[in-house]
Amino acid sequence: MSYIPHTQEDIQEMLSAIGAKSIDELFKDIPASLAPKSFNLPASKSEFVVTQILRKLAAKNATGLVNFVGAGFYDHFIPASVDAIAGRSEFYTAYTPYQPECSQGWLQAIYEYQSIICQLTGLDVSNASLYDGGTALFEAMMMAVRATGRNKIILDSGVNLIYRTMLYTYTSNLSVEFVEIPVVHGQSSREELFKHLDDKCAAVILQNPNFFGAVDDHSDIVEKVHKSGALAIASVYPVSLGMLKTPGEMGFDIATGEGQSLGIPLSFGGPYLGFMAVKNELVRQMPGRIVGSTVDSDGKRGFVLTLQTREQHIRRQKATSNICSNEALCALRAAVFVSLLGKDGLKELAQHNYQKAEFAKEELSRIKGVEVKRSSPTFNEFTVLLPRHGDEVVHRMIEKGFACGFPLGRFYKGMDNYLLVAVTEKRTKEEICRLADSLEAVL
Amino acid sequence: MKLIFEKHKEGRRGFSYGECDVASPKPLAEKYIRKNQAHLASLSELDVVRHFTNLSRFNYSVDTNFYPLGSCTMKYNPKFCEQITSLEGFSQLHPLLPQLSGGGMLAQGSLEVLYESEKLLCEITGMHAFTMQPMAGAHGELTGVMLIAAYHKNKGGRRKYIIVPDSSHGTNPSSAAIAGYEVIVIPTASDGYMDLVEYKKHLNNETAAVMLTCPDTLGIFNPHIKEIADLAHKVGALMYYDGANLNAMLGKCRPGDIGFDVVHLNLHKTFATPHGGGGPGAGPVGVNEKLIEFLPISRVVRRSDGTFALDYQKQKSIGYIAPFYGNFGVILKAYAYMLVLGKDGLISAAEIAVLNANYCLAKLKKYYDLPFDKTCMHECVFSAARQAKNGVHAIDIAKYLIDQGFHPPTIYFPLIIKEALMIEPTETESKETIDAFIKVMIEIARLAEEDPSAVTNAPLKMPIKRLDEVRAARQPDLSWKP
Numbered sequence: 001m002s003y004i005p006h007t008q009e010d011i012q013e014m015l016s017a018i019g020a021k022s023i024d025e026l027f028k029d030i031p032a033s034l035a036p037k038s039f040n041l042p043a044s045k046s047e048f049v050v051t052q053i054l055r056k057l058a059a060k061n062a063t064g065l066v067n068f069v070g071a072g073f074y075d076h077f078i079p080a081s082v083d084a085i086a087g088r089s090e091f092y093t094a095y096t097p098y099q100p101e102c103s104q105g106w107l108q109a110i111y112e113y114q115s116i117i118c119q120l121t122g123l124d125v126s127n128a129s130l131y132d133g134g135t136a137l138f139e140a141m142m143m144a145v146r147a148t149g150r151n152k153i154i155l156d157s158g159v160n161l162i163y164r165t166m167l168y169t170y171t172s173n174l175s176v177e178f179v180e181i182p183v184v185h186g187q188s189s190r191e192e193l194f195k196h197l198d199d200k201c202a203a204v205i206l207q208n209p210n211f212f213g214a215v216d217d218h219s220d221i222v223e224k225v226h227k228s229g230a231l232a233i234a235s236v237y238p239v240s241l242g243m244l245k246t247p248g249e250m251g252f253d254i255a256t257g258e259g260q261s262l263g264i265p266l267s268f269g270g271p272y273l274g275f276m277a278v279k280n281e282l283v284r285q286m287p288g289r290i291v292g293s294t295v296d297s298d299g300k301r302g303f304v305l306t307l308q309t310r311e312q313h314i315r316r317q318k319a320t321s322n323i324c325s326n327e328a329l330c331a332l333r334a335a336v337f338v339s340l341l342g343k344d345g346l347k348e349l350a351q352h353n354y355q356k357a358e359f360a361k362e363e364l365s366r367i368k369g370v371e372v373k374r375s376s377p378t379f380n381e382f383t384v385l386l387p388r389h390g391d392e393v394v395h396r397m398i399e400k401g402f403a404c405g406f407p408l409g410r411f412y413k414g415m416d417n418y419l420l421v422a423v424t425e426k427r428t429k430e431e432i433c434r435l436a437d438s439l440e441a442v443l
Numbered sequence: 444m445k446l447i448f449e450k451h452k453e454g455r456r457g458f459s460y461g462e463c464d465v466a467s468p469k470p471l472a473e474k475y476i477r478k479n480q481a482h483l484a485s486l487s488e489l490d491v492v493r494h495f496t497n498l499s500r501f502n503y504s505v506d507t508n509f510y511p512l513g514s515c516t517m518k519y520n521p522k523f524c525e526q527i528t529s530l531e532g533f534s535q536l537h538p539l540l541p542q543l544s545g546g547g548m549l550a551q552g553s554l555e556v557l558y559e560s561e562k563l564l565c566e567i568t569g570m571h572a573f574t575m576q577p578m579a580g581a582h583g584e585l586t587g588v589m590l591i592a593a594y595h596k597n598k599g600g601r602r603k604y605i606i607v608p609d610s611s612h613g614t615n616p617s618s619a620a621i622a623g624y625e626v627i628v629i630p631t632a633s634d635g636y637m638d639l640v641e642y643k644k645h646l647n648n649e650t651a652a653v654m655l656t657c658p659d660t661l662g663i664f665n666p667h668i669k670e671i672a673d674l675a676h677k678v679g680a681l682m683y684y685d686g687a688n689l690n691a692m693l694g695k696c697r698p699g700d701i702g703f704d705v706v707h708l709n710l711h712k713t714f715a716t717p718h719g720g721g722g723p724g725a726g727p728v729g730v731n732e733k734l735i736e737f738l739p740i741s742r743v744v745r746r747s748d749g750t751f752a753l754d755y756q757k758q759k760s761i762g763y764i765a766p767f768y769g770n771f772g773v774i775l776k777a778y779a780y781m782l783v784l785g786k787d788g789l790i791s792a793a794e795i796a797v798l799n800a801n802y803c804l805a806k807l808k809k810y811y812d813l814p815f816d817k818t819c820m821h822e823c824v825f826s827a828a829r830q831a832k833n834g835v836h837a838i839d840i841a842k843y844l845i846d847q848g849f850h851p852p853t854i855y856f857p858l859i860i861k862e863a864l865m866i867e868p869t870e871t872e873s874k875e876t877i878d879a880f881i882k883v884m885i886e887i888a889r890l891a892e893e894d895p896s897a898v899t900n901a902p903l904k905m906p907i908k909r910l911d912e913v914r915a916a917r918q919p920d921l922s923w924k925p
Contacts, residue, residue: 034696166762271725
């Protein structure tokens, strides 16, 4: 099956219109010496057979575990209407809305998405989305380097290690200097951070809640960062913004984050949604597509891709970023998800997450030998000190039917006995109590 | 249409999480709490569904319209691929599970999909290994250029330049610049191919790589491609293949056999995953033996017992370029597509894509200027220079096509062609559809001679007329304000 509608008759008619005797003749520019040395692929299979194969593979994945693993990627409930809208092929089989007159649906949806991101983050302008939270953070960092003409980055180690590692990869051939500020499963260390803040500093990058789940008010840091002439960048978890002080309220210049928690399935790591919002004055430094509102020749409101002179298809090697596409369909999911919830729903979602995580803390701290770290307040994720190696405990808990958390020893030296536990609104009281019972039993 | 915010009614709810089944704890200290509430619309579920369903109808899409957008390969996206990604076993899998001790066994199905997809892509392109991690074509380019940098660094020298032809996609020079290279642009010669004399002049032992699209962005297979690759290799430079146009090559020619060292593919083009209104795509990168050791962390490996695992122990790897294993949901659709098409289906895809493009070329070349009159591959590039003399520009042709129910071709690209119209019909479009499109294109050529304003006034049948793009850029209104 190749989804080709041509009959033999069609092919003959078309060849004769072209003036060619055979299809092979159309490939005459490829020299015989460049014919494939091999093209040893399996034979075609029917849709039914392929579906069976993939169903079997899906069944080999153990998604039946009760999930307490987060670490930046969360198991939230997705209302059916999100799938229904994202499943409309008028949306998903379109491309980037280059032609506004026949793409108003997409353009308006993205404009609404941008507005929602501004509302969530408390910042002025959002782009049409980026690949994921990590690449969005890299783009934010590069914006700061461009905007300040400086190249030193202060990176709080409360920022997800995966993202920090990505920043190092992307800057390996650029002259960017990093200073990492240590965190011990709590809030950002002001003292350490301020020591490094000087007039060479392009940006300070913080995360809230940080990787250990710790909630912070970074306003004091942002104020000092601005005094040094640097930009403040926040990596944030959007669901938490139903409750927590926004990057805008703390004075951050740029907020980025992973939008997966807004109605996008975990799907083994992607596709996800990188979001970015900035203060007005940085808009022309922003990477990626941006949709703007304007009017048509009758004065009627309409939407277009705008400020394109920043972009690679016009500026080529001088562009603000090499990014061409965005993650539009994921941005649409986020827009539908947040619109369904509304401000009350978003607050409720944040509250349930907070409430259940606090309950889990109580339950887990009852276990002998388990210590729930309480040096900072947390949102829906927290660290637990175990009496034995985290890897070992996680392994045993899998056998009990739980993905009980993420062992911090994987990412942080000296934290072998620590576990990072995430509790979303999907976890029931009963599941949390069973988690505690099972943990007690395996220790 | 009203914005969703303009439909707000205080007190309405579209979704509720119900009673929380645990007691209310002590709230967070006031200083951590947001003061200004997000202004989001309060709507019923039906309000939201109707709003977005209506928005979906104000779009052209492959499922509703012919979409010959050159360089984007807007082929049909099989529905069963969508269904497969929604299987819970795939959609609900947390990416960190295989990184837990004993967790690898929890993700065997997905790891197998990644492993097998890599193998198929290797065979299709003639490369030795793939990373599925890059999340889009441009992301693949950046990854590829970083691999090139790592290769040269490992050899003890950091080279300075990357060569691109002036017909290249904007992402090529941009990706090279972001990875820290200076870009050298080689002009296109009068025969439509990259100027070989200029190329040789600029190629030296400071050249890190040459980035090419093949067939090139004019839709033409460059017969000197092997010579270009051999010359690059002679000075120690690497060859980079932009896979945007791979659809024409399936089973006909493999970049690896030509001598390309790094390739990126666009799964959303050649392998029929939906473009999603501008993403998510996927841009896997393939390499030959020279570059395997530099591929990003992690690699999916098959153990001797037949199970799959993730390998993080790569000394020379460029590191993490994505948080996990790429846009898995997209890769899964491409894998399903490759299995259904199989060897013969993939070859037919290339053949009929090329047939369709040449048919457009043959039928329209009397009416539009053809800058390079050669047999094309999967797309043909015309110039509306003749029509422009009468005031009918490429953009006007695009708007008139919209009124007739066709998504326009890519316009004004490649930049080297004045008034470019880049038509890529793809193999899944029937002769009838293409004939209808050709008929309108011929009609436009006639109107350009006889009644230009009939074209330049378009579109007239859309919900809006032409938009004031200057105003959009000068007085940016980028978000709704309460």
